[in-house]
Amino acid sequence: MSQERHQAVLRRRQDELSSRARNVLRTGRHAAKFGDWDERSRRLVEVAASYSREELLDEPNAGPVTVEEIAAWLAGKGLELRRHGSSRRSAASKS
Incomplete structure (x- = not known):
């Protein structure tokens, strides 16, 4: 994916998440706590917000x-x- 296209995707996603991203969050290692x-x-x-970048990258379907x-x-x-x-706790307290 070109850098330009990548940036356009990210701008669109600031308001809503793709179904893939929502599913990663709802089924990931921290999900049951919620x-x-x-x-x-x-x-x-x-x-x-409970995830680090590294933890998300370890989740299935999260590239x-x-x-x-x-x-x-x-x-x-x-x-x-x-x-x-x-x-x-400190990350979640920002919300």
């Missing part, structure tokens, strides 16, 4: 483009992915 499927869907921002999409989506909400090695 309740059932419906609750995870409602709390998707919190679920996303670099999906991780950048999630990071851009969080940035559009004034949040960011948790820094690798920091506690989930």
Whole structure:
């Protein structure tokens, strides 16, 4: 994917997540901490902010483009992915 196209995808994704990104977050390693499927869907921002970039890259179906999409989506909400090695509590408290 060209850099220009990649940037266009990220700009579009600041408002909404693709189904792939939503599913990565709702089924990933931190998802169960946020309740059932419906609750995870409602709390998707919190679920996303509980991840570091490295953790997301380890999730099935989450490649670099999906991780950048999630990071851009969080940035559009004034949040960011948790820094690798920091506690989930501090990242979630930003929400």
